[in-house]
Amino acid sequence: MKFPIFKTKTKGVTKKFNLADPKERAAYFQSKAGLEIAKLRKYLRRNTFIAYFLGKKNSGKGTYTKMLAEILAPEKISHFSIGDMIREVDEELRNKKRKRELYSFLERNYRGWLPFKRVFSALEKRSTKTLLPSELILALVKREIFRRKKKTLFIDGFPRDLDQVSYSLFFRDLIGYREDLDIFVLIDVPESVIDERIKWRRVCPRCQTSRNFKLLPTSKIDYDRRKKEFYLVCDNPSCPAYLSGRQGVRMIAKEGDELGIAPIKERLKLDEKLIRQAFSLYGIPKIFLRNSLPVKIAKKFVDDYEITPEYNYQWDKEENEVRIIEKPWIIRDDEGVPSYSLLAAPVTVSLIKQMADVLEL
């Protein structure tokens, strides 16, 4: 399963963009894919489609879908993730009234091999590791779609199990999108990238903003002289700590994150199988998003600023401040080839261009 390398280096575009800055990022998208963006926006005024985003856990599905929706037409697109949907169901279960509503919806809409009462009690008692029966997921997804009127759908996390791949083939008809196109968007990210994303993840204990110590720091890094360690300071302007005037909430690692991908190996294996199965499907157009590319040939395909850098820190005693050292981040892909990992924006450019292509615009 080899994903093609997409060229985002564009003739005539020589300006360097700071992709961390929302304004510059918008200008970047315009100069690299302006034509396709205009075509897609026009298309979305009258048409809808369904896109299934399939990638391993932590492969950036949510990031790409949100970025694309923002660029195209947030009001025309509904993005939802099966993970979020299930978390919402968990909340409904904790509230008496909402739980009754959920029960009666599912009682009317669930169809499957297991008796409904048993399925519902499995839902109540489930642990985060157990997968819910596909028939139940389908009923929940249907509810989600009817809540959103008729919009273009970006679905992230469905199909989630092997039997759901065949459901997804007829899903468009099931939910009344018969005339619309459905597209599979497959994402390929080396496991080493996922591993480091988890290992270096830091979260604000007050507002839950998530960043990465090594790959996506905040604008403020501080140094704890006693413990001799650097740490990120939350810079989310709507963080309660920030708003109350107290500066400097230290972002922390979540328990277990230091283990990286070790605890989710099984999930990643299943995700890989899902991608492989979708990869070999006939009759449904596919888009391939590739996160990494070999260091050796990178210069031909992408610009320097499109590559994910890694950050290191040094304490400058004389200036009494943290010095930030930035350099290209080199990882090994799943075949062991020294590679760069792309930032989300260039991957989204390839998504926009392939989408315009698939829709024949």
Ligand SMILES: [Zn+2]
């Ligand atoms: Zn915060």
